[in-house]
Amino acid sequence: MNLKKYLTLTRAGIIESLQFRLGTLVMIIGNVLYLTVIYFLWDSIYKSSGTDIVNGMTFTDTLIYLVLATALFNFMEMYTVWEIGRNIQSGKIVLDLLKPMEYRSYLFWSYSGSFVTQFFFTFLPTFIIVGLVTHGAIPMGINLLFFVISVIMAIIINYSIDFLVGTICLYTESIWGINIMKQVIVLLLSGATVPIAFFPEPFKTIVNYLPFQSIYNAPLTILLNGNPEMQDVLTILGTQLIWCVVMTVLSKLFWKASLRQITVNGG
């Protein structure tokens, strides 16, 4: 496969996202606000609980987890549903479909430039700040390598879910409700808003069987565990791999079946 054809889209994405300085700035400010709210919320939760450790996590653990989850969210969120929906409504999807590559790859690689910029502008700074503020509460070792692998798989799973939901827009021709629903479900069930350790028991088990926890909970669990049991790490990565394959295949099949439904505006 000719990689250049895809990397050129990454490059374009980087240049494109660098064009909008103000947007980046506003996003960083928005993040800081969100994190401030998180801090005070969990601060009072811990103060009112009377103990230092809730559900096996200290206040610092929880905060690190949530801050990094937010950073990861900014890094991974691709607004695919939004993009697909908008392309369908404006009819631009016709032009995208006429590129000599699959629409699914085209969209992914078109967005991939933002991975690079977001990594440097939000994830890395947050990571460093958290590391400095907590005086090395993030273990630095082999877990970083596993974390990277885990994040890559998380990106693939996240994209597949997004693409799957986006495909539904072909039928509904509306985006907003679907997008919000998807976002709430993914953020809650993936452990991005509340750590999964805090979920009540039967619910926690169900969530563990769903693909969502592989997106945020899996990489963060790997990252925050300093001396992991090899077996635990492999279980997490293995689960992710299975979801990777399943979701990719599902989203591809659904897209293929749905494409026939396209009744693009005009004509």
Place this chain on the structure above:
Amino acid sequence: MSQIIQIKNITKEFKVLNRREGLKGSLKDLFSRDYKIVRAVDNISMNVEQGEIVGYLGSNGAGKSTTIKMMTGVLEPTSGEILIDGNIPYKNRAKNAQEIGVVFGQRSQLWWALPLIESFKILKDIYQISDSDYDSIMSLYQSLVDIEPLLHKPVRQMSLGQRTLSDILAAFLHNPKIVFLDEPTIGLDVSMKSKIRTLIHALNKEKNTTVILTTHDMGDVDALCRRIVIIDKGKMLYDNDIAHLKGFFGSYRTLKIRTDGDISEHSEQIRKKFPEFKVSADEEWISVLVDEEKEKVIDVLSTLQKTHKIRDMQLEEISTEDVVKKIYEEGVS
């Protein structure tokens, strides 16, 4: 010569929801859906040879874009066969995409925020254009249009005309066998229109690219196409040389004048003066349908000027709509 496009009896039907009126109707629509079948393209056949420029005409909603979408592979025909350079487009979309270029006048395939040159570089990689091919097409572009000032301008800052021009250049970049131009001159001023026509003509000649052009502007057709295909309500009305159509229509132009005084009285006088032409009048304008083979418009005008005080005048070409209407009413021999 090879037949690059072969279309045989294609039909495309859409399922459209019958919407009911008003609040009550909308509520009902939520629960019971009642569909009707709309036939957008009805049993169309045509063959196009490599290097032809074909004008594909028809009024709004006639099924032009639907046909084009089927040729590009975005839509699958309900029945019938299409072969584009030997490929079935909807089955082999990615491969077909390599052989075609598309410009939809209303939207752009260029990267909105980036300078034009970046869009070209991206397309170069996506279509895997070799460096030498890329350089040669760029120097061809440079010889055809003044492209230098455009290259470093972000697409979003371009005027509509510049953007359309850029989009056309982008569509030809990978040296496709066929380029589909869907209303490329829509909304452009006269000088830009002629610039774009010259460009299309030159690219077609230089690269022997087949061009399928849809438009509402008979000027485009006159300047570019030797052959035209007209469809209406999904059905093929006409497929022949433009010269043949010209012979059928003669060379008609509509002369519209505005005079002082009572319009109906004036139009009556004009009708008497030129009994061979159709004269009609509305509240403001008197229209004379002049057949230039019988008398030149300028002579008609000068005759009129002697007897009437003309405040204002307009000259109109026959529009596609007129042509379609006339063919529809009278048929073509």
